[in-house]
Amino acid sequence: MVRNPQRRAALVDAAIEVLAREGARGLTFRAVDAEAAVPAGTASNYFADRDTLFTQAGGRIYERLQPEPAHIAESLKGPRDRARVTELMRELVDRVSAYRSGYLALLELRLEATRRPELRAVLTRRIRADVDANIAYHLDSGLPGDATTVVLLYLAMNWLIVERLTLPDIFPEERIHDLVTEVVERVLPPDPPGRPDARR
Known part of the structure; x- marks a missing residue:
């Protein structure tokens, strides 16, 4: 071996x-x-x-997509409000998009997983763990929204990345961050006045 x-x-x-x-x-x-x-x-x-x-390859892509621990710690500083969620989603879309080959390879693997049960099992476990970790991070950090909020953001951001990397002329690059903002504002209600955890 x-x-x-x-x-x-x-x-x-x-x-x-x-x-x-x-x-x-x-x-x-x-x-x-x-x-x-x-x-x-x-x-x-x-x-x-x-x-x-x-x-x-499926496992390695997710290893490389993970943010550095220092970056995660930095993201917990400052207010826990809708603006912070918007900032985090913009950063996510940019970070994942920057690993273009990895994300395109992941799309290929997802298609191949419909024909390979073992690959499907690996991707299902890995992606389910990633979604669960994102939900736990969001809830534990005191960001607004619940588990469903995280799932909706996950689905929206992933498809926005697909469009950005595969058909970039549909949504011009200068619109990407505006679209992220629009998604967050439609998924999350406005911050309530004087929300006690909004300035942690």
Whole structure:
């Protein structure tokens, strides 16, 4: 068993790039070796089959999408109001959009998961955990809204990112943050006057 975690991570990152550029059908061991600039046969030494490569890529994308702990701590400073939620959603859309290849690869993986039960199980667990973590973070931090608020924002922001990355001419770039603001303002009611936790 090959046990070089750095090489494995580099191969999975290469697989993500191949997925984003070539789609699921283009994800072969040979394509991953070429993308990672390693000798032919390297990827097949690390992954038993393409199914393993798909599932590893799905997990790795979410690792790379996670914000740094320092950033999370910084986001808890200041008021806990609708304006803060808007700021957080704008940052989320920008951060995820910046990892374009990862998000496009994730879309490919979601489609492939309709045909691969093991990949579907991996993505379901990972995405469910991500949604639950976002709900817990939102509620524990004292931000306005409830669990349904988080789910609605999750759905809206994800589709906005899809549009931004796949059909950018539908909503011009200069409108993206305005659309985020509009979504938050429609999902969350205005801050009540004198809300006690709005200035924590």
